[in-house]
Amino acid sequence: MGTDRYAYQSRLRRVSPLPKLLLTAVALVVCLCCDSVAVGLATLAVMGVLVTALGGLPPRVFLRFLKVPLVFLVVGCLTIMVGSHPPDTPVLAAIPVGGRLWGVTAEGLLLGARIFCKALGAVGCMYFLALNTPVTDLNMALERLHVPRLMVELMELIYRFIFVLWETAANIRVAQQSRLGYVGLRRSLSSLGTLASMVFLRAWRKADRIYTALESRGYTGSLSTLTDAYRPGWGLLPLTALVTAGQLGIWLLERMAVA
Structure with missing residues (x-):
């Protein structure tokens, strides 16, 4: 389910997660620090190419996952671009409401575009x-980086129980649909309320049974996972430097063009 299904199909699956984590972190930090439209779009394009060329995944997979944050980014950036201004403010487009202008200024448009492109570049890195x-490989990498073990295990448990909630909600919804629980607005709202109230109760019971099963198998407060055999992935290190140099080069060119 989710991204894990494609991660196990990737050609980079057997590569050590540390070089991949380094490439992601460096590109992400540079993209956020540059605060540039061009750098954000270039970072998104480069990450899409790397997912396709190195990972071997179809471009439609990357584009499909990109739709999820795209809606939130569009709505969030629109609230930044559109604002209330005094009547004498130079605006690109506005509607007079109550003696003030509700519209978009050049500064607001540029700010919204920067945030939108920067966020898209960060999403592409992730x-x-x-x-x-x-996720299992990522948790092992975090342990090797000496991230507190409690934090790593909480991340792993929270991630796994997302699918417990998903499965529980899906089963309840199928049962409700088989009883025509979503026919009509009133019945749909009632069924949705019942689903919301029951899903967490059943998931909590299932989690309690899982914890009991862990204790019966010698659980002492930490999850022990066997380390997989990885390829070193040294080729990603010069690639990291190349991507960073490209980002900084685009940022400098943009600054020179503006100046």
Whole structure:
């Protein structure tokens, strides 16, 4: 389910997660620090190419996952671009309401575009990591980086129980649909309320049974996972430097063009 299914199919699956994590982190930090439209779009394009060329995944997979945050980014950036201004403010487009102008200024448009492109570039970096690195491998990499073990185990448990909630909600919804629980607005709202109230109760019971099963198998407060055999992935290190140099080069060119 989710990105894990594609991560296990990726050609980078057997590559050590540390070089992939380094590439993602460096590209992400540079993209956020540059605060540039061109750098954000270039980062998104480069990560999409890497997912396709190195990971071997179809471009439609990357584009399909990109639709999810795209809706939130569009709505969020529109609220930044559109605002209330005094009547004498130079605006690109506006509607007079109550003695003030509700519209878009050049500064607001540029700010919204920067945030939108920067966020898209950051999302592209995270998708490169998620579509090429299973969560289990990522947790092992975090342990090797001496991230507190409690935090790593909480991340793993929270991620796994997302699918417990998903499965529980799906089963309840199928049962409701088989009884015509979503015919009509009133019945749909009632069924949705019942689903919301029951899903967490059943998931909590299932989690309690899983914890009991762990204790019966000698659980002492930490999850022990066997380390997989990885390829070193040294080729990603010069690629990291190349991507960073490209980002900084685009940023400098943009600054020179503006100046």
